[in-house]
Amino acid sequence: MQEANSHLLSAKNLDEGVVLLLDKPLTWTSFDVVRKVKNTLRVKKIGHAGTLDPLATGLLILCTGKKTKEIDQIQAQEKEYTGTIRLGETTPSFDLETAVDQTRPYKHLTEEQIQEATLPFVGRIEQTPPLFSAVKIDGKRAYELARQGQEAEIKSKTVEIKAFELTRIALPDIDFRVVCSKGTYIRSLARDLGEALGCGGHLTKLVRTRIGQYQLADAFSIAAIEALRPPRPEGAGPARPERRPEARAGLDFYAANHAAPAAPAAEDTPAD
Structure with missing residues (x-):
């Protein structure tokens, strides 16, 4: 660090x-x-x-x-990501922002079939961004329309996948490493790989590990x-209350399913 x-x-x-x-x-x-x-x-x-x-x-x-x-x-500059795709389930947002809307069989897939399915995605490909994205449609962000339940058509665009490596296969989850061009949606890649395998898929984890150098x-x-917060200048008055990021609009489902465990009751807390 x-x-x-x-x-x-x-x-x-x-x-x-x-x-x-x-x-x-x-x-x-x-x-x-x-x-x-x-x-x-x-x-x-x-x-x-x-x-x-x-x-x-x-x-x-x-x-x-x-x-x-x-x-x-x-x-x-090119980007590098690692993450996890879950096969056999799809979501409207292609990730954990929304609930699973469809399940399909996946246990019949072999490691060889899954590895082979990644090959067509390496190189310059046409990719359609998710509706739950910041792409603009008639002046509005696509995710605004999606969260209102509206349908919209998003045009595909050309992106380049320079590497698509599967680092672990433990069905229904597969871990990956991707090196790609600007504008690539890894959520769309997860969706498209699931469709290519005939079982559907969505992204459950994504970490950006590199941008250029x-x-x-x-x-x-x-x-x-x-x-590293510097001290307040003398005479500047009391500091304003710290403003923490609020729950994001659209993350209600995620928040509900990943709520922090409740703090122990007072009687269960050891005395000092």
Whole structure:
């Protein structure tokens, strides 16, 4: 992690411009991370170079100051992801944001069949983004229409899959590593692989591990950023209450099925 380089995040350096690597927490939006860093480190100018879905974790690149001019250049670089696809079940969002809407048999599949099914997806392919995505349709985000139960047609686009490696097969789950071009939807890849196998599939885990030369292993955690919060200027008055990311619209199903366990009752708590 980049904690060893925390001395580089001085107010002067941030204002002049740095490329800041963050490990995005689960359920946070990319904007949540930008806002957190902006408010914590009091950065005047900041933006991110490539969105991650709320249910994805991993490398999110933030640029500050003059480095914001490099955002488009960084976004254009190839991406690397690891994750898990569950076969035999489909969801409308192609991930865990929505409930399973269909189940199909999968136990008859062999490892050889699954490995062979990945081959047509390597190279330049046509891919249709999920309806639950930020793609714009007539000026509206596709996910807004999807969450309202509206049907919409999303045009396919050409993307490049440079590597699609299955690292573990333990049906119904398969783990993978993908190297791809900008604009690739791994959720769509999960859906398409499931369709190619005739059993359906959806994404249950996604981690972005690399963008170009930038690695997740070098990223700051949110906790590390919080530890770098500068002291409030003398006479600035009391600090505003910390604003934590609220539950994301559209993640109600996920939240309900992944609720944190209840805290123990008072009588069960050991005395000091």
